[in-house]
Structure formats: structure tokens, C-alpha cells
Amino acid sequence: MDLALFDFDNTITDRDSLSAFIKAHLPRRRLRWGGLLLVPLALGYYRLKIVPAHVLRAAVMRIGLTGLARQPLVEAGRRYARDTLPGFVRPHALERIRWHQARGDTVVVVSASIDLYLRPWCRQQGVALICSQLGHRRGRFTGRYRGRDCCGEHKARQILKRYRLRDYAAVHAYGDSAEDHAMLALAEHRSYRWQPVRDDVPREG
Template sequence: MNLALFDFDGTITHKAMFGDFIRFAVSRRRRLLAAPVFGPMLLGYKLGVVSGNTIRARVVNFGLRGMPADHANEMGQRFSREILPTVLRPMALERIRWHREQGDRVVVVSGALNVYLQHWCHEQGLELICSRLEVVAGKLTGRYDGLQCVGAEKSRRVREACELRHFPLVYAYGDTEEDLDMLGMAHKKYYRWREVA
């Protein structure tokens, strides 16, 4: 049995889904209130002066703070069922199928939010390591539960969950700099669906 590690956003899907989920789950009123605050931040992100971690943390705090966890879970289920199937890469699904036919252990390792990605992975029968939202007294706090699962945190969590020495081959698939640490752990690395040394 080998190990196959798949990033989600931009690798299994055609695009990043964080913003789509926020637009799906957060009320229009709250999004309108956020526009003046996040306009400059988004520009800074596009110019490379604001990190993805920073902007995601601020959006989660502003958009999801105080939302009942049950409601967030329900929105995540709907998003997984209604939206995610429209953005999946057939090539990625075929590769996941191939690994499963080989008897490999397949793990999605993503910075995406657990409130929607856990439902998709459960439906597909895939293991999941991802960014988790903190819940206190039945409501989202607007903070992450632990670190965002990007960059070095991806490889740290994989090592925590999987005994790498038990796998003859480790495959990893990613598409951004946030995946490079994870790709660095693998024997066979695919960046934007091209094998790299």
C-alpha cells in the first residue's frame, strides 16, 4: 500500500473555494458591511503584500464569528452537495480512483474549511486533514482551531497522522506554494498535474 496526498483547492477543483463558501454561507448584509474593510486587503493580497493566511483569518473572523455551528454545518453540507460537484476536475477524480484501485491510502490535505470539506470527503470515502473552525458553546468563534493547514503545517499534520516509513511510495499532488512542503515529503510529486523532480 502506498500513500497519496491530494491538495483540494486548485488541484481536485478548478479553483479555490474559500471565497465561494463565504459568499454561500454568509448573509448578504454582512458581506456588504465587510466590503469597505476587505477591499484594500484583497488588493494587498493580489499585489503580494498581504498573505493568504492573514486574509483568510480576517474573513473567517468577520464573516463566521457567532454563527451557530449547526447552521455552519448545514451550509457546509449544502455547499458540498450543490456547489463542489460543479468545480471538480475529472482528471483528479480519475487519479483518486486509480489510487484506490491500487489499494493506496488516499488523504486530502487542505487549507479548506472542515465545515464543507468533511462532507465531501466522507461522501467520497476519503481521509481528510484540513483547517478546522473553532466552536465554543455551539457557535463559531471566528477563529481557527489550531493553525491553518497550509505550508509547513500540511507536512506536520501528515507526519502526525501517517507513519511515512510504512509506505513504499508517497505521492503528493498540489498547485501552489502552500503545497510545496507537502510535495517535498513525497517520492512522486505532481505540481499542477505535472510530475516534478
């Protein structure tokens, strides 16, 4: 049995699921003034390439979610997973997941996107999940993560915390950005933007 690790946004999906969820489900007023506050960071990320993605995501969580009631967004996440995400999923990505499942492999989505919609989607697909989890207290979001944003080296650490790689015959990893490099380094079968990565570097862990 092998272990198959899949990034979510722009690997399983053809777009950023987090920004689409935020735009669809945050109060309009908060989107407007939050967008204004985020302009400098957005410019630094999209135009100047000097702001890391995880810094922008953390700011979006803080400005967008702080103080919002949790339960309505939990329910929105379930609907989003059921009704919207299927339109984002790349058919060949789902085929690859099914291929691994048919072989009896352990399939895990490892993503910086959030648990509100990834948990129900992964449950629907019968796959495991490691992702960014939103902090909450007394029924409202704190605007911070429980733990850390699940990207970069933290992805690899969380994988190694949950799975012993030596228990698997082989490890496969699928990613699309620099935030996936540490995860890809754990595998001997690596796909970057759906192209095989061929090198002689042994897997870590």
C-alpha cells in the same frame, strides 16, 4: 500500499471553494460590510502580492464568521458538498483519486479550506482529511481556527503527525501553490499543477 496526498482548491477543484462557500452562505449584510473591511488585505493579496493567503483567510474567518450560529452553516456545508462541489471537481483529479483507491492506496485530502464542507465531501469519496477546522463555543463560531490554518509547513507537520511515511512503499503528492511545497517535499512522486516534478531530492520524513 502507497500514500497519496492531494491539495483541494485548484488541484482537485478548478476554483477556490472557500470563497464560493463564503459568498453563498454568509448573511448579505455581513458580506457587504465585511468586504469593505477586507479591502486593504485583498488589495495586498491580489494586486500587490505582499499579503500571504493565510493572513487573508484568517481575516475572512474572523470578520465573516464570528458570532454566527454554527448549526445552520454545518447543514449548509453538507448541502454544498453534495450539490455544489461536484461541479468544481476536475474530472482528471477524481480519476486520479479513483486510480489510487483501486490500487489500495491511502488517499488524503490536505487543505487550508474548512471542515464544514470538506468533511462531508471526503466522506462521500471515501478519502481521509486533514484541513483547517473552525473554532466554536456554545453553538457559535469564534471566528478563529481550532489549531492553525492548514497550509505550508503546517500541512507537512500534520501529515507527519498522523502518518508514518516509512509504513508506505511510496508517497505521492499533488499541489498547485507555494502553500503545498512542504507537502510535496514529503513525496518522491510529485505533481505541481498536474505536471510531474522531476528532481533527485529524497522525500522528507
